[in-house]
Amino acid sequence: MSDLDQMLQEQVRHHTPTALLDFATVRADAVRRRRRRRTTAYVIGSAVLAGSAVTAAALLDGDGDGGGQITAGPSSSPSSSPASGVTRTGELRSDSDTVASCAFSYPDTLGERGFAFDGTVTAIEDETTTFRVERWYAGGEGDSVAVPLRPTEAQFEVESVPVYAPSYEIGTRMLVSGEEDQGTTFVWQCGFTRYWDAATAADWEVAFGG
Amino acid sequence: MDQNEGVAALYQQACPPLIGLLTVLGGSRTDAEEVAHDAFVKLIDHWRTVGTYDDPAAWVRTVAVRLLISRRRRFRVAQRGLRRMSAGEPLSVPALGGESVDLERAMASLSVHHRAVLVLHHACDLPLDEVAEILGLPVGTVKSRLSRARAALSPMLSDLEGSDHV
Numbered sequence: 557m558s559d560l561d562q563m564l565q566e567q568v569r570h571h572t573p574t575a576l577l578d579f580a581t582v583r584a585d586a587v588r589r590r591r592r593r594r595t596t597a598y599v600i601g602s603a604v605l606a607g608s609a610v611t612a613a614a615l616l617d618g619d620g621d622g623g624g625q626i627t628a629g630p631s632s633s634p635s636s637s638p639a640s641g642v643t644r645t646g647e648l649r650s651d652s653d654t655v656a657s658c659a660f661s662y663p664d665t666l667g668e669r670g671f672a673f674d675g676t677v678t679a680i681e682d683e684t685t686t687f688r689v690e691r692w693y694a695g696g697e698g699d700s701v702a703v704p705l706r707p708t709e710a711q712f713e714v715e716s717v718p719v720y721a722p723s724y725e726i727g728t729r730m731l732v733s734g735e736e737d738q739g740t741t742f743v744w745q746c747g748f749t750r751y752w753d754a755a756t757a758a759d760w761e762v763a764f765g766g
Numbered sequence: 767m768d769q770n771e772g773v774a775a776l777y778q779q780a781c782p783p784l785i786g787l788l789t790v791l792g793g794s795r796t797d798a799e800e801v802a803h804d805a806f807v808k809l810i811d812h813w814r815t816v817g818t819y820d821d822p823a824a825w826v827r828t829v830a831v832r833l834l835i836s837r838r839r840r841f842r843v844a845q846r847g848l849r850r851m852s853a854g855e856p857l858s859v860p861a862l863g864g865e866s867v868d869l870e871r872a873m874a875s876l877s878v879h880h881r882a883v884l885v886l887h888h889a890c891d892l893p894l895d896e897v898a899e900i901l902g903l904p905v906g907t908v909k910s911r912l913s914r915a916r917a918a919l920s921p922m923l924s925d926l927e928g929s930d931h932v
Contacts, residue, residue, distance in 0.1 A: 564884070564885060567790045568790050571798075579806070583807050585803065721902055
């Protein structure tokens with residue numbers, strides 16, 4: 557055992573409580589906390605949207621489950637996710653999940669976005685995600701693009717057992733749109749960035765006049 | 767034993783060390799307690815399946831670690847959204863004395879993602895593939911984060927080079 561093992565284990569022991577609340581109290585508190593956070597935890601904007609022309613009011617998902625729209629099992633036109641085997645569909649959610657309102661509605665104003673592309677994730681590093689671009693709909697060119705975006709955790713269930721997976725991973729194909737503002741790229745949430753499927757990709761083609 | 771009794775019994779046994787682990791991982795005793803409690807409450811709904819596992823406490827630990835990381839991420843995002851405050855988050859942990867103060871200071875300089883890898887591997891003695899599974903990461907990412915975390919702590923540790931972990 558290394559010194560680091562010993563020191564960290566000592567830290568864990570140091571912070572291990574010697575007394576516990578009874579479980580009935582813990583259960584009641586957890587339920588109360590969840591209700592309170594679901595009804596009151598509003599924040600303004602999100603990291604991705606802050607500073608852009610859009611101000612969104614986001615409702616934090618209070619129970620700590622993330623909240624991306626992830627489903628397991630086959631889908632008619634899924635975005636493939638080779639690393640985890642999870643099939644993702646629909647809208648990509650940001651860290652401040654459950655967007656309550658956005659200044660622009662999807663898909664009505666989709667065609668007005670400054671950039672939009674169909675891309676497959678090739679790298680995720682800190683706050684930046686790199687895509688291999690399959691198709692530019694607007695506002696860009698080239699085979700690859702890096703944008704300020706990062707995955708969050710989301711929950712889905714398989715046979716009633718909760719399984720957590722990143723909202724996207726290397727290999728996930730997405731439809732991404734947003735704006736450039738004074739040299740800074742903002743990927744839009746609120747439905748404007750989604751998991752790829754053939755039908756939605758066709759809609760985007762139409763929206764951008766393809 | 768019904769599900770409430772089963773979970774309550776496991777709670778008595780496994781919750782204290784889980785809170786210790788989460789406190790070191792996340793830097794906040796309050797968050798650690800809430801997350802640990804939430805994980806055990808979730809277990810009630812899944813006891814029929816998880817109760818048959820060899821080590822149901824490992825299920826709770828996985829759920830709790832993921833909840834904590836998710837919570838810390840949202841905390842950072844909320845901070846940035848309100849004030850663009852992306853500076854390091856101070857740990858609210860009462861320190862041990864001596865070299866442990868240095869360790870906690872060094873730990874505080876790491877992101878929760880790096881602390882998670884470090885704590886799960888070194889304090890829980892979990893192999894890298896198991897750490898990767900808990901965190902939902904490729905093993906290569908776990909290795910690189912572990913290397914970076916250990917490098918950050920290396921000035922205060924003399925035996926890292928001789929460690930037989932990796």
